[in-house]
Amino acid sequence: MSTTSFQNKLNELERRLKAENSSRERDRARFHDVSASPRRPKPKPLCDFGAMQRSSSAPSSGVRRLKPGSLDCSPLMRQPDSAEIEQKYQEIMKMTGILTLDGQKVPSDITDLEPLGELGHGTCGQVIKMRHKQTSHLMAVKQMRRSGNKEENKRIIMDLDVVLKSHDCPYIVQCVGTFITTSEVWICMELMSTCLDKLLKKTKKPIPEKILGKMAVAIVKALHYLKEKHGVIHRDVKPSNILLDEKGIVKLCDFGISGRLVDSKAKTRSAGCAAYMAPERIDPPDPKRPDYDIRADVWSLGISLVELATGEFPYKNCKTDFEVLTKVLQEEPPLLPEGGEFSLDFSSFVKDCLTKDFKKRPKYRKLLEHTFIKTFENEPVDVAAWFSEACRLMEPSKPDPFAFFTGH
Structure with missing residues (x-):
């Protein structure tokens, strides 16, 4: 692909993202005084x-x-x-x-x-x-x-x-x-306690691998359920759409209703947050038949896990969606840092999720067979106790547990 063509594709996607953001702001204004x-x-x-x-x-x-x-x-x-x-x-x-x-x-x-x-x-x-x-x-x-x-x-x-x-x-x-x-x-x-995005921002600490293991099991199973039972692709997997309650229960939210009420056909590629968007959604091999499937959500899960495990979004120093999208297409996929902080199974799972060629990226059935998922399906982890401690450490004081639900 020529540099000019590549630039035009990104410019068009950025335009749609800006238009979608403007539309959301107008909707928020209409609901401001509910x-x-x-x-x-x-x-x-x-x-x-x-x-x-x-x-x-x-x-x-x-x-x-x-x-x-x-x-x-x-x-x-x-x-x-x-x-x-x-x-x-x-x-x-x-x-x-x-x-x-x-x-x-x-x-x-x-x-x-x-x-x-x-x-x-x-x-x-x-x-x-x-x-x-x-x-x-x-x-x-x-x-x-x-x-x-x-x-x-x-x-x-x-x-x-x-x-x-x-x-x-x-x-x-x-x-x-x-x-x-x-x-x-x-x-x-139902009212949950927090989303992982706000939890990460409040604690300013990465989420431990054993907690993320339980979360990964829940999210992969939720996505697999939506695909197998209802034929639905989520299209917006990110930390703010992963919720947690005081019992340590992890759930996925916002799976397709709000994104379809006001979307137009022209906005399909910009559905979902640009920061977690898979390469094939940004630059489809065939623009006349943009082919992304459930594996686009697998990529988004991988990006989310890297962010939650390290406490930082993997594409750093980007001031605009445009810069993020450019890095997604031009750079190698992010991975978990080496050095023994994370298990080989966790690193392998993230690497599989962030396979750049979506045709080689695993679907849910294969992910469910991964050793990382199998391990945390059976390993007892007290997510509720960890969450309670995380809330206690929040500054300046322990918040109302019902103050975090966003589902956006």
Whole structure:
């Protein structure tokens, strides 16, 4: 590839990233004063659901959620008929306004939720800590603006179906219910204690290998579940989307809902954070058929593990996304430092994740067989005790454990 062509590719990707960031800022501004709005309109039907692509290789209960511009590895695609879409729509709307709290289904209205403060910004909205007035149940509510795009409306229904059906995976943050109006979608999620990004910034210390071992097991299993059960690629694996609670339980969040509500086809390559983006997403071998698959998330996991294990982002001294993307393409993949601080198994696992040629990079089934994962599947590690100590050491004082949820 010529220098000029390479430069043009990066310039275009940087432009899309800036446009996406600007869009997020506008969405945040619209949601800034959420607590000042005492009432919200009750759910009304969504409209105009046309045909959607479903993967013939995915289970019948799941849907291939790969947007135009991402590689769908299944050789055959079919369009579900309108009756199928309508049935799915009716199923989702029947569950709207019903929260599952402590195992009980509680019919609720948006006005039953009391805002307790902002927890963070999501991909296209914000996350609010809320209390259910009747039960005092606490939850994290992601509030997102619906676009007027008909195709996006169809994706809302199909993606919400995945969220609600992921209740059987212990490694994914659980959805307790939804509210859908003509203008917004609210996703009510279980409240976790912190995300790894903020934990790292607060403690200013790397996370020990044995803790990362348990975290890696959880994340690989979560990603494998999404792929096998629902045909979903996460596309945004990073420390801020890996959550932890005081019991030491690790879960993945933000797996595709918010990123699809306002995305357009032109933004597909910039979906996800540039800093963790795999080389094949930045510079696809065939621009007419950008071929990245689940192995792009494997790369993002590898980058995240290096950052968490060393306490530093591996691509240092970069002031812009453009500089990071250039290094991803031009430099050798980052590795864990040598010298005995990390085990050979951990170093090998990270090296496998950060194989630059994605065709040689392992998929989840192979990663699950890696000695590093096998070891920490069985080895007892008290993650809760480590987390408790980490909170105690935070300065200036031990924080409210519910102050960290971001899911962005």
